[in-house]
Amino acid sequence: MKNLPLYILIICSLCGCNNKQSDIVNLYSQRHYKVDEIQYEKFTALTGIKVNVVKSNADELIERLKNEGADSQADIFISVDAGKLQKAASLDLLQKLSDDIKTNEIPSTLLDKNNLWVPLTYRARILVYSNDRVNVTELDSYESLSDEKWKNRILVRSSSNAYNQALMASVIANNGIDGAKKWSQGVVENLARSPKGNDRDQVKAIYAGLGDVAIVNSYYIGLLLSSEKDEEQKAGEAVSVFFPNQGENQTGTHINISGLGIAKNAPNLENAIKLINYLLSEEAQKTYVRNSYEYSVNKNVMPSEIVQKWGDFRIDSLDLNNLGIFRKDAIEVFETTNWK
Numbered sequence: 001m002k003n004l005p006l007y008i009l010i011i012c013s014l015c016g017c018n019n020k021q022s023d024i025v026n027l028y029s030q031r032h033y034k035v036d037e038i039q040y041e042k043f044t045a046l047t048g049i050k051v052n053v054v055k056s057n058a059d060e061l062i063e064r065l066k067n068e069g070a071d072s073q074a075d076i077f078i079s080v081d082a083g084k085l086q087k088a089a090s091l092d093l094l095q096k097l098s099d100d101i102k103t104n105e106i107p108s109t110l111l112d113k114n115n116l117w118v119p120l121t122y123r124a125r126i127l128v129y130s131n132d133r134v135n136v137t138e139l140d141s142y143e144s145l146s147d148e149k150w151k152n153r154i155l156v157r158s159s160s161n162a163y164n165q166a167l168m169a170s171v172i173a174n175n176g177i178d179g180a181k182k183w184s185q186g187v188v189e190n191l192a193r194s195p196k197g198n199d200r201d202q203v204k205a206i207y208a209g210l211g212d213v214a215i216v217n218s219y220y221i222g223l224l225l226s227s228e229k230d231e232e233q234k235a236g237e238a239v240s241v242f243f244p245n246q247g248e249n250q251t252g253t254h255i256n257i258s259g260l261g262i263a264k265n266a267p268n269l270e271n272a273i274k275l276i277n278y279l280l281s282e283e284a285q286k287t288y289v290r291n292s293y294e295y296s297v298n299k300n301v302m303p304s305e306i307v308q309k310w311g312d313f314r315i316d317s318l319d320l321n322n323l324g325i326f327r328k329d330a331i332e333v334f335e336t337t338n339w340k
């Protein structure tokens with residue numbers, strides 16, 4: 001230390017590159033789950049690196065990254081939608097992932113072929129159906145929800161929701177825009193009520209007898225079944241899980257990832273890489289599945305007990321960047337078919 005010229009020491013104290021100030025990592029996160037706090041606390045306990053989180057919706061965070069440009073303090077952008085990661089990447093807000101990030105246990109269908117984002121967990125957009133009023137043999141695919149037999153029986157949230165926009169983007173990628181419009185029209189005609197509420201509310205509506213089949217994200221069923229609120233548990237128990245599009249010539253069930261990218265100008269790059277590798281570790285992946293009922297991206301980590309009971313399913317292996325690429329078209333399909 002005593003050999004260092006004085007001016008270097010002065011510069012270092014001015015720019016903050018002493019250990020204390022650089023032991024941080026800054027996240028811009030769209031995730032809204034309790035499990036994240038557990039993860040970051042464990043990481044800090046392990047490494048001494050403090051995790052700062054700015055929470056907002058994905059579009060606002062992307063806007064903020066854009067406006068801050070080279071001055072941004074963000075190290076990592078986290079989203080619950082591959083489409084928003086694709087959007088951030090297409091706006092040149094993310095940097096190529098370092099080779100130090102350990103993705104070898106992640107199936108290739110979940111990875112970004114451009115290596116600009118990495119998945120943390122995945123979730124399926126599934127069907128749940130009333131145990132009292134639907135026989136499982138009546139269900140088949142997302143597409144078949146437009147059959148007349150479901151008139152006044154389908155429950156789903158509004159089209160402004162990112163989960164539905166991603167689903168519609170996948171329908172467009174798989175069936176073309178005309179096929180998607182026809183499907184959307186059919187679903188709208190079969191709705192039990194005008195779209196409202198979140199995914200949990202659709203399950204509660206089945207329990208209340210307002211409809212028979214709902215489109216929801218898989219982990220919400222785990223959250224309802226494990227809820228301390230009696231009413232939520234009962235709603236979870238009133239339905240069963242169905243993975244659509246499992247037939248031989250069908251696409252597989254639509255999934256989306258929750259994932260992250262490293263911000264273009266990440267000031268704490270090394271800490272960001274450490275955090276990412278921690279979140280991808282078996283330990284952290286187990287924490288996700290146990291607390292949030294999402295699926296692990298690590299092939300060796302089994303789902304939670306509740307989720308295991310639903311059995312295995314084949315996922316739609318569509319390149320997940322399509323969930324961003326077809327987003328505009330998806331919104332247009334919703335608008336033209338009056339999916340509120």
Ligand code: FE
Binds near residue numbers: 217
């Ligand atoms: Fe959610």
